[in-house]
Amino acid sequence: MYFLSMTITEKILARAADKAAVAPGENIWVKADILLTHDICGPGTIGIFQREFGRQAKVWDRERVVIIPDHFIFTQDEMARRNVESLRTFAREQALSYFYDPGTPNYKGVCHVALPQEGHVRPGEVIFGTDSHTCTHGALGAFATGIGNTDAAFVMGTGKLLLKAPPTLRFTLDGLKPDYIMGKDIILRIIGDIGVEGANYCAMEFRGEAVAALSIEERMTICNMAIEAGAKNGIIAPDEKSVAYVRARTQKTFTPVTSDPDCTVAKDYAYNIASFEPGVAKPHSPGAYALARELEDIKIDRAYIGSCTGGKLADFIAAAVILQGKRVSVDTFLVPATQEVADGLEKEQINGETLASIFHKAGCLDIAPPSCAACLGGPPDTFGHTHGKEVVISTTNRNFIGRMGSKATQIYLASPLTAAASALKGRITDPRVFM
Amino acid sequence: MQNDTTPILAGKVYVLGDDIDTDQIIPARHLNLVPTIPAEYRQLGALALSGLPAEYPAFIKPGKKRADYKIVIAGRNFGCGSSREHAPIALAASGIQAIVAESYARIFFRNAVATGALFPFEAETNLRTVFQTGDEAEIQLEREKLRHSKSGQVFKLKSLGAVRPVVAAGGLFAYARKMGMINH
Numbered sequence: 001m002y003f004l005s006m007t008i009t010e011k012i013l014a015r016a017a018d019k020a021a022v023a024p025g026e027n028i029w030v031k032a033d034i035l036l037t038h039d040i041c042g043p044g045t046i047g048i049f050q051r052e053f054g055r056q057a058k059v060w061d062r063e064r065v066v067i068i069p070d071h072f073i074f075t076q077d078e079m080a081r082r083n084v085e086s087l088r089t090f091a092r093e094q095a096l097s098y099f100y101d102p103g104t105p106n107y108k109g110v111c112h113v114a115l116p117q118e119g120h121v122r123p124g125e126v127i128f129g130t131d132s133h134t135c136t137h138g139a140l141g142a143f144a145t146g147i148g149n150t151d152a153a154f155v156m157g158t159g160k161l162l163l164k165a166p167p168t169l170r171f172t173l174d175g176l177k178p179d180y181i182m183g184k185d186i187i188l189r190i191i192g193d194i195g196v197e198g199a200n201y202c203a204m205e206f207r208g209e210a211v212a213a214l215s216i217e218e219r220m221t222i223c224n225m226a227i228e229a230g231a232k233n234g235i236i237a238p239d240e241k242s243v244a245y246v247r248a249r250t251q252k253t254f255t256p257v258t259s260d261p262d263c264t265v266a267k268d269y270a271y272n273i274a275s276f277e278p279g280v281a282k283p284h285s286p287g288a289y290a291l292a293r294e295l296e297d298i299k300i301d302r303a304y305i306g307s308c309t310g311g312k313l314a315d316f317i318a319a320a321v322i323l324q325g326k327r328v329s330v331d332t333f334l335v336p337a338t339q340e341v342a343d344g345l346e347k348e349q350i351n352g353e354t355l356a357s358i359f360h361k362a363g364c365l366d367i368a369p370p371s372c373a374a375c376l377g378g379p380p381d382t383f384g385h386t387h388g389k390e391v392v393i394s395t396t397n398r399n400f401i402g403r404m405g406s407k408a409t410q411i412y413l414a415s416p417l418t419a420a421a422s423a424l425k426g427r428i429t430d431p432r433v434f435m
Numbered sequence: 436m437q438n439d440t441t442p443i444l445a446g447k448v449y450v451l452g453d454d455i456d457t458d459q460i461i462p463a464r465h466l467n468l469v470p471t472i473p474a475e476y477r478q479l480g481a482l483a484l485s486g487l488p489a490e491y492p493a494f495i496k497p498g499k500k501r502a503d504y505k506i507v508i509a510g511r512n513f514g515c516g517s518s519r520e521h522a523p524i525a526l527a528a529s530g531i532q533a534i535v536a537e538s539y540a541r542i543f544f545r546n547a548v549a550t551g552a553l554f555p556f557e558a559e560t561n562l563r564t565v566f567q568t569g570d571e572a573e574i575q576l577e578r579e580k581l582r583h584s585k586s587g588q589v590f591k592l593k594s595l596g597a598v599r600p601v602v603a604a605g606g607l608f609a610y611a612r613k614m615g616m617i618n619h
């Protein structure tokens with residue numbers, strides 16, 4: 001066997017396929033470490049699983065099928081409730097080890113924040129999820145990608161999936177990150193540059209001194225939006241920070257891998273983030289990039305801080321830094337991604353004041369319980385669902401037509417710093433104004 | 436589901452632009468419908484492309500459950516966004532048998548193949564200068580060609596290659612069984 005140097009993505013896939021090496025374009029059967037599903041794709045996945053493998057069939061590994069209902073949770077919608085109930089039945093019948101049931105103390109919230117938080121994301125492993133933002137988990141050095149119900153049903157029954165190994169686009173981010181720049185600004189800029197299909201079928205690997213300096217939560221924001229450029233996965237090689245994050249959350253053993261120094265990539269991109277400015281994606285595309293300061297004549301009707309991209313504790317800390325001691329001038333919706341984040345809002349303090357108190361005094365709407373909420377619109381009674389021509393600045397990841405409910409809504413995507421600064425002024429605002 | 440014994444798909448086309456995302460194909464509020472439940476499968480069909488902006492003509496006529504169209508012609512990056520399999524399923528349930536786009540978002544393409552719901556062909560050129568919504572067209576599946584009935588022009592499609600037999604078999608499970616990859 002000759003030696004082949006590989007990227008981290010190729011190495012993880014090779015190991016999961018029991019091969020010494022894989023090259024981009026190769027079709028391989030890959031073993032799954034985790035299959036993630038939720039309340040909007042879980043019932044359909046289970047339907048296919050039972051149709052194809054039989055009503056009595058057992059999932060391939062009850063420890064590895066993780067179900068995290070999160071999308072349509074706090075709604076009176078009958079069918080949404082029925083769907084969660086069907087997950088409950090399935091989790092019970094299959095004796096699944098990890099089912100985070102809404103309405104119980106075990107409820108978590110948004111799957112992509114809950115999955116790493118609960119220790120299910122481990123470096124070097126393969127994660128399939130019935131949600132396109134499964135690519136988030138590459139932030140911890142895993143290969144993680146979104147799949148449809150049929151593929152997920154196949155994994156549920158066999159523990160395997162046929163994949164084509166992706167070529168890698170490598171983004172080297174150097175420079176010292178200014179404090180007004182967040183992971184969101186970095187990924188919006190990159191998507192703006194390469195376009196919404198600029199990484200179609202590819203792995204996006206992020207590395208460099210600026211990435212090493214980022215917190216795990218900020219790395220997750222970046223990998224979360226790899227799909228917005230069409231990528232199969234986003235990935236960041238594990239380092240001491242990510243390994244420490246994972247060790248604190250699981251007893252399971254794992255073997256981190258990293259790219260070989262001389263590996264081949266399809267394309268290299270280099271950025272110095274010291275020169276970055278706060279960015280925004282304009283309606284209706286995550287690739288419609290502009291600088292926040294160029295849009296200061298855009299009036300907004302509401303600000304929305306939440307989701308798997310922008311509803312983590314670090315995101316709320318950033319917003320609170322801007323909002324402390326000031327008053328918002330538009331409706332400001334706050335949706336912590338998970339219960340752990342919600343608890344953090346009560347505990348975490350800035351200048352001796354909790355985040356929850358800062359938001360309350362700033363005049364934000366009451367903090368909603370954790371879920372996807374209006375990130376994807378949801379049933380009409382969903383918190384933050386739009387019904388008219390609202391102009392929204394949002395820390396979420398998609399600004400497609402109708403994404404938050406009404407087709408007439410205009411959604412601007414931005415970092416929590418920019419969203420909070422804009423909430424104060426009632427116009428899109430560069431956060432440096434308040435820093 | 437498709438079948439190689441019907442090598443020609445023919446019918447009216449519906450023409451779309453670039454970056455048609457899955458929220459336009461099936462808006463998120465309808466994701467409470469479960470595609471494997473037959474009545475909800477039909478409802479998904481009746482809601483296909485209901486997220487399009489108002490500039491487009493109605494894909495499904497008021498009061499109808501299915502579209503008058505058989506083929507969607509689209510631009511680049513068709514099906515970008517979410518992994519919801521509801522998207523290719525809704526199009527298929529509405530009566531669409533094939534899409535001819537300039538390019539696809541990866542997960543949509545994969546879902547179209549895995550479900551066997553419809554053929555996701557890629558065009559070699561921009562067809563939107565030739566085809567208008569309502570025009571008749573036919574696709575010769577084996578020869579991978581698209582014909583515009585009015586003008587008689589014939590367009591070569593990029594080969595679906597290894598993917599065509601998977602769709603033709605009816606999707607991933609049917610194909611995996613046929614090939615002996617699973618024996619359930």
Ligand code: SF4
Pocket residue numbers: 071110111112131133306307308309371372375376396397
């Ligand atoms: S928060 Fe939004 S993007 Fe994230 S999983 Fe939920 S709906 Fe999807």
